[in-house]
Amino acid sequence: MSPKPSTRLRILGLGAAATLALGLSACASTDDTAGGGEVELSTPFKVAATDVPHGDILAFVKENLAEDAGIDFEIVSFTDYPLGNQWLSEGEVDANYFQHRPYLDAQIEEFGYEIEPLSDVHVEPYAAFSEKYDSVADLPDGAKISVTNDASNQERALDLLAQEGLIELPEDGEVSALVIENSAEYNPHGFDFIEADPASQARALPDVDLGILNGNYFLDAGYSLEDALIVEPLEGNVYANFLAARTDNADDPRIQKLDELLTSPEVKAYIEETWPGGDVSPAF
Numbered sequence: 001m002s003p004k005p006s007t008r009l010r011i012l013g014l015g016a017a018a019t020l021a022l023g024l025s026a027c028a029s030t031d032d033t034a035g036g037g038e039v040e041l042s043t044p045f046k047v048a049a050t051d052v053p054h055g056d057i058l059a060f061v062k063e064n065l066a067e068d069a070g071i072d073f074e075i076v077s078f079t080d081y082p083l084g085n086q087w088l089s090e091g092e093v094d095a096n097y098f099q100h101r102p103y104l105d106a107q108i109e110e111f112g113y114e115i116e117p118l119s120d121v122h123v124e125p126y127a128a129f130s131e132k133y134d135s136v137a138d139l140p141d142g143a144k145i146s147v148t149n150d151a152s153n154q155e156r157a158l159d160l161l162a163q164e165g166l167i168e169l170p171e172d173g174e175v176s177a178l179v180i181e182n183s184a185e186y187n188p189h190g191f192d193f194i195e196a197d198p199a200s201q202a203r204a205l206p207d208v209d210l211g212i213l214n215g216n217y218f219l220d221a222g223y224s225l226e227d228a229l230i231v232e233p234l235e236g237n238v239y240a241n242f243l244a245a246r247t248d249n250a251d252d253p254r255i256q257k258l259d260e261l262l263t264s265p266e267v268k269a270y271i272e273e274t275w276p277g278g279d280v281s282p283a284f
Contacts (some may be wrong), residue, residue: 044072045094045254047243048084051077052219053122053271053280054097054241057262060270065261071254079152079199082107088246089113095255097121097262098216100239102152114247118259120240122271126156126217127228131205136164136229141189143183143209147177149195156239157212160230167191215279225279240283 049055059074059143066072076093078084083106084096099107107113133139147157155175161167167176169188177193196204198214202221205211210229218224225231232239243262245255261267268282273282 015235032072033198037251039254041070041253041257042072043254044074046074046076046092046099046253047094047258048076048078048087048096050079050081050084050098050216050220052216053124054216056274057122057267057271058097059265061258061261063266065266066258069257069261071257071261073254073258081198085113085115085244088115088244091246094249095245095258097241097243098240098241099244100152102156102239103150104153104244107151115244116247116250118243118245118250119263120242121262123234123237123240123269123281123283124215124219124279125225125234125237125281126153126160126212126214126232126239127218127223127225127231128157128160128210128212129205129218129228130210130222132209133229133254136166136210138168139189139191139209143189144192144194144202144207146194146196146204146208146211148201148212148214150198151197153214154195156232160212160232162231163233177256219279223279234278234281246258250253257259 012215019277047058049058049266055075055077062073062075072179076087078087081098081103084098087093088096089111101117104115104117106282108115145161147154148173152282154177157169158169162169166186167180170179170186173179177195181191181193194208201205201213202217202223212230213223219276243255243259245252249255263284269282271280271282
């Protein structure tokens with residue numbers, strides 16, 4: 001795991017998040033494009049990101065590429081997924097980097113956000129971990145399995161279990177832990193699904209038989225794909241993470257420049273050298 005860069009503002013807990021939001025409101029977004037004003041490339045801006053790997057990748061860009069490219073940005077760290085798009089939509093930050101397209105689509109449908117994805121940067125395979133068993137074949141009937149409470153990633157977790165033949169998925173209709181758990185047809189082993197906030201899943205691994213985690217959270221907790229019992233395939237993976245901006249500032253030259261840097265050969269080499277085991281893979 002890469003060391004945490006000192007350039008980040010780390011936010012822990014809702015109280016700290018609220019404090020940050022107030023502080024950011026006092027010094028509003030640096031983007032003027034929505035009002036038709038000109039924005040200098042060198043004007044500082046803010047990018048919200050989860051720490052690993054997004055914050056690490058942004059820190060590499062900030063420390064090695066940004067100055068020569070003429071941009072200057074602050075990395076605003078967070079752990080609670082919904083804050084990323086909330087802050088962006090409210091203008092508290094100018095861009096974010098933490099999500100994949102199914103998650104953004106679900107957020108837009110729920111909240112009406114006017115947010116656009118830019119270029120795909122990387123993929124973090126979803127993976128299943130256990131501190132009690134060495135193989136999913138050892139899972140007993142009625143095993144407790146932790147899945148995220150976020151719908152787009154929950155379906156992703158259930159796909160992993162179906163991939164191993166542990167459950168069946170409905171061909172039509174809703175795919176959710178609740179639907180699977182309550183069906184003898186879909187859940188022949190009687191697994192007990194525990195829905196949890198994704199940021200808390202790694203900490204709860206000792207309390208369950210299997211936990212299915214998103215890459216940034218298992219990396220932040222010190223796990224790697226070498227520890228995983230099931231790993232999501234990379235081929236055909238639709239969960240690439242990208243830089244996102246509001247519709248009214250997606251053409252901001254500073255954000256366009258950052259998007260260009262995030263998909264540069266230098267960043268590709270950094271990702272491959274930092275996570276040689278494929279915990280994080282370039283998507284470009």
